[in-house]
Amino acid sequence: MFCFQCEQTAKGEGCTKIGVCGKKPEVAALQDLLIYAVKGLSLYAVEGWKVGVGDERVNRFACEAIFSTLTNVDFDPDRFVTLINTSVKLRDSLKEKIRATGGNTDFPEGPAAFIPEANLDNLVAQGEKAGVKSDPDIHPDILSLQQLLIYGIKGVAAYADHARILGQTDDNVFAFIHEAMAATLNKELGVDDLVGLVMKCGEVNLRAMELLDAANTGVYGHPVPTKVPLGPKKGKAILVSGHDLKDLEDILKQSEGKGINVYTHGEMLPCHGYPELKKYPHFYGHYGTAWQNQAKEFDAFPGAILMTTNCIQKPRESYKDNIFTTGLVGWPGVTHIADKNFAPVIEKALELPGFPEDTQGKSVMVGFGRNAVMGVADKVIEAVKNKAIRHFFLVAGCDGAKPGRNYYTEFVEKVPKDCVVLTLACGKFRFFDKDLGDIRGIPRLMDIGQCNDAYSAIKIASALADAFDCGVNDLPLSMILSWYEQKACAILLTLLYLGIKDIRLGPTLPAFVSPNVLNVLVEKFNIGPITTADDDLKAILG
Incomplete structure (x- = not known):
């Protein structure tokens, strides 16, 4: 191979x-x-x-x-x-x-x-x-x-x-x-x-x-800012991972009234911001972090697990009977539900013990899609003009297990207090639960959504450029991206098509990009690898 x-x-x-x-x-x-x-x-x-x-x-x-x-x-x-x-x-x-x-x-x-x-x-x-x-x-x-x-x-x-x-x-x-x-x-x-x-x-x-x-x-409506609990609630439980909103909706409909709480995992976290999903009272909170930590996290989850779209890893024997796949996801020996009748998932959740008690944990905010952000655009623009906000950083992309990704945690932690961090995709799990405070009521950390919501980030940048009568490359905005799989490649190509320059990409550059092709990207778009958090912040902010 x-x-x-x-x-x-x-x-x-x-x-x-x-x-x-x-x-x-x-x-x-x-x-x-x-x-x-x-x-x-x-x-x-x-x-x-x-x-x-x-x-x-x-x-x-x-x-x-x-x-x-x-x-x-x-x-x-x-x-x-x-x-x-x-x-x-x-x-x-x-x-x-x-x-x-x-x-x-x-x-x-x-x-x-x-x-x-x-x-x-x-x-x-x-x-x-x-x-x-x-x-x-x-x-x-x-x-x-x-x-x-x-x-x-x-x-x-x-x-x-x-x-x-x-x-x-x-x-x-x-x-x-x-x-x-x-x-x-x-x-x-x-x-x-x-x-x-x-x-x-x-x-x-x-x-x-x-x-x-x-x-x-x-x-499902435009996402709205929503507080999502990270601590579980007493009772039976289903965990939904991946990206597919329709599968989550089906689970919520089919499990309604059965005494089961539904949790999100990984990139399903932003689903809590959608009005048509929020209306289900048993859609409770978020469990776990990014896809690469699932073996440990799923092993400890006392309910049924449904994998939608991508992100599955080899299941441990300890939970292999509790995990299900649907849609295009598949793993040998794992029960696959092709017809979207999730009765087996619900039955398994009812068999398993669930959480024995409420756990008071942290909470995080989601739902800062383009409608929510542009709804306070006047405050954002005023804060930039008054120098209260110096710079925006889009720290986004795919997470992974390879060493070097702690850079993104360190970068966000060191971003000055007069700067705002926008984030999306599972790369945010390096820092999603950090309290960065706010600037004049504007959160310093705003979760735009899944990798599937990159369009929202592009529209936010375009709207800000229009408001300041400049190009996106002239905004006080820097893109610090992490990549893992091929949807990230497609998003990068979209950013390049739009003429976005000075993107910092990591933790490593793609192995499939030859030196000559890389040179073209560097010369035309000034795309470059991440270095250290301190050096990159100094280069960007001076």
């Missing part, structure tokens, strides 16, 4: 024996084969657009299949076998429709003609020939840009899938996903062509995030 799509990849180079995420070589090979198969499907989808032949099933499947290969989503080899075979069936069906209209179906080789083997071992062998290093003659910069594009598309597919579940879609997003996947097969594309596609990926991801924002706020 060879995989270097996440920040924690072995030695900063690539996982070759087993993934640091827990992915086994056979799963890595099947994921590579699925991406290979989807490229073939996308070739025909692109031709289909040209002749007016589309298929909603193809668009939905492509997003789900690509999303399944994100880090910490699906580890179940049997499910990948099904996805690979489905991809080929959809490809062949689309091919016949295109042929019937006189469209081009002359793709005799590679993914367009790929025939999957009948058994798992042979499929794995096929996958081993379809991975990142399958072309030994490819130029390193071309490979780097291809992989950057693919990883960006993985993020786009994730956001598009979240949005589609809540009824928001855009054919242009689906069309670009297919265009980009097919483009990685075109050996005539040079560096400039691929750079253009990478930047377009950032543009399309902005649209995908806009759709997701419209989906979440349209169904």
Whole structure:
């Protein structure tokens, strides 16, 4: 195997024996084969657009299949076998429709003609020939840009899938996903062509995030500032982790009146700010921190656990019978709920002891989406003009277990008292429960939401730029980002598409970015690695 799509990849180079995420070589090979198969499907989808032949099933499947290969989503080899075979069936069906209209179906080789083997071992062998290093003659910069594009598309597919579940879609997003996947097969594309596609990926991801924002706020309302208890309450318990608001809503509906308290974990924390979710009286509080701490935290949780979207790690035997997956998440031997009937989760919660008593712990504030922040925009603008607020820091991104991430805790702790910290995604768990106080009633630490809510952060920055009649790069705003998986790659590409400069990225730079591609990013956008909290603050604030 060879995989270097996440920040924690072995030695900063690539996982070759087993993934640091827990992915086994056979799963890595099947994921590579699925991406290979989807490229073939996308070739025909692109031709289909040209002749007016589309298929909603193809668009939905492509997003789900690509999303399944994100880090910490699906580890179940049997499910990948099904996805690979489905991809080929959809490809062949689309091919016949295109042929019937006189469209081009002359793709005799590679993914367009790929025939999957009948058994798992042979499929794995096929996958081993379809991975990142399958072309030994490819130029390193071309490979780097291809992989950057693919990883960006993985993020786009994730956001598009979240949005589609809540009824928001855009054919242009689906069309670009297919265009980009097919483009990685075109050996005539040079560096400039691929750079253009990478930047377009950032543009399309902005649209995908806009759709997701419209989906979440349209169904559940705009988040409002909300205090969330971190100490548990006496009684039976269900813990919901991941990102999916619809799954959380279903759990709340189905468990209502059963004497069970529902808690969030990880990036589900911001869900407490949505009015339509807040209305459930048994939606109580938050338990635990970031995804990488789940083994210890889940082991101590006395109830049932539901994993939605990504973030799952290998479950310990001590709680393996208490954890469930749904949607695209999968782990061998863990009960998967495909039909969204969460009765097994509820029954397990009722069987388990729950919390024996109320625990008075800290609380945190969530719900500072763009509506909430811009609702006090006049106070913010006045505070900046009066020098009460000197600078804004967006300290955001994915958390992880690799050493070096304490930088983000130290950075926030050392931010001067006349500065405001905006945060989103699971990177905030390095400092989310710290009391930074306020500036003239404006909280110094504002949680904008999930990584899925990056659109809100962009809109806040744009609104502030409009208010001060300047560009975003001219604002007293600095972005200090951490990354781990591929949605973070997509967000970074969106920021670059928007022309945002001087981003500090860490804890390490992507292994899949070649030195020459990195030089382009540095020269054009002045993107750079984090150093130390003291040095970075001094460089930013003077």
